[in-house]
Amino acid sequence: MAQGIFFRAIFNCNKNFRKPAAILANIHTHNIHTNTEVPTKEIQIPIQYGHIAAKLWGNDQERPILALHGWQDNAGTWDTLAPMLCQNRSILAIDFPGHGHSSWIPPGMHYYTWELPRFILFLKNFFNWDKVSILSHSMGSIASLRFASVFPDDVDCYIAIDSLVADDFNLDHVVERLPSILNKIELEQSRLNDEPPSYPIEELHKMWHLGTRKSVALESVKYLSQRGTKPSTKDPNKYYFSRDSRLKHTLFQPENKKFVEALVQRLKCPTLYIKGIDSPFASDEFSIEMRELIEKNNPDYEIHFVPGTHHVHLNNPERLAPLIMQFMKKHNLRI
Template sequence: MYQIEFQLADQRLSGLASFSSERPIENKAQLSAVLTQKPVMVMLHGWQDNAASFAPLFGKLSERFHIIAIDWPGHGLSTSRSADNFYHFVDYVDDLAQLVALLDQPQVTLVGHSMGALVAVCFAAAFGDKVDSLMLIEGLAPLSETAESTPDRLRQGIVSRQRYRARAQQRQNRSMDSFQQALDLRCAVNGLMPEQIKPVVARAVLQRDGRWYWRHDNRLRCDSLYRMAHEQSRALVASVQCPVLSIIGETGYRKLKREQPDAQGWQQLEQIEVAGGHHCHLQSPERVADEILLFNSNFNALV
């Protein structure tokens, strides 16, 4: 794996790639001689994870794809959003659109985990001509709620920002004694073994003056000011025309399991279950990689 950087209009996205290139990528021409022979796969991580969450999948998948796994803004080694901004969900779709434009490929394959899966669905709905298939790990339709929930959602979001501003200085100074403490915290929160989450934690922390700090932007923890209505989420799902593979963990989010996926509005959706929980791609990376390759081979055989 190689470090990679992309310069967007207002952000610098860092990430990992299966190929080496000059940094940062600022225009289409820089990758034109690199992204040949194989299709391009873009990997999109979940909330407060980073590109390293896909590291266990690189080995097998890079034999068939050029792989790019990004750190979302405010995550990993990417820059944070400007001081007058927060992390609106739809802005991640814009980030992805800028990245895909820089790649300058006819189409890309998108692999998303959790929040990254939801962003991938929205992008595929809006720019279907740029996506040949979706691989969604523990994530499906964009989060939605009833329209009647809007006032409460707005209030909760504003209050969370007020709370963030009041605690900003204190939170910036929070630190840990060691890398092991950071690793133990993530293991406890995510129910993972140290060896499974260690690469993610290594990319998520920095050491300064003998202390360890999380890199992620604390504004990520602020609640959204709004959430889509159910009708909007269903409209996006119904607009996704490419083949979709849904991968869920045996002990992951049960609400993701679809007994009748067609009833949810998906045009082409196949769902499989693998060992593990919400981070099943870290717990069963070989199986997840195999299922992605099999799905890709099957739908390509039909084209």
């Protein structure tokens, strides 16, 4: 690939977006808080209503691995794993809209899960990538499978952590909850400009830890909170969750099983699925059927079970790094 194609794409963006100088002014290098202290770069990718924030590990002159986080997390979810992988291949971790440092969607709108595969397509087109290499977790993994299935020739590898398809929801339970969810969505729309409740940082970290059912280890919360909290304007000693509050009530609508099966059967790129043994997600009967269907149809699919929670990649990255490097080497994908 030609030298500089990654960041040259920034200079070729639509003339209606901000000028490159305004984008590059927001790029800086710093050390993340890991043992390896690998330098990273922060960038902003322009979109119609603001920007997508992203964090780059490694060389900015080549096509990176695109890293996609889970629901209500952010690019910090890769702070412990990415430094173990980026020596020979750069990693670009984005904050999905409403998460981390990325812009929120406009008032009056709501988050829709099929927008996430579209964002992968947007990034591919924006950077003029020939292929997309994906490292993903949870909501990001589900979005990535959808993209890799709809655009099977545009993905050269797909690495999924703890999720592949949306869990098989109880439809009666979903319908029963809809009135409450829709009312909460309306309430959140009315207070988008209000500062959320704030807490001492230690208390906020405990809330984040417990809010994930202890999936994010208490000592790992700091990686997410760096991008997911802001100091209160009312009390400088307190912090609040800075992600878009509308995300809490995202409508994860169950899809027709035949539709999901049709998607899964189109997944043909080399696929690595790593499942946390201690995670309750993706353990339902339908999820198991779908990964067995992938195994049947895709000769380049492999699965590994590792001890750990839903956030095993963040809490225990040393358990995943060797599997990922072995997978990439097996398929002649440099890492």
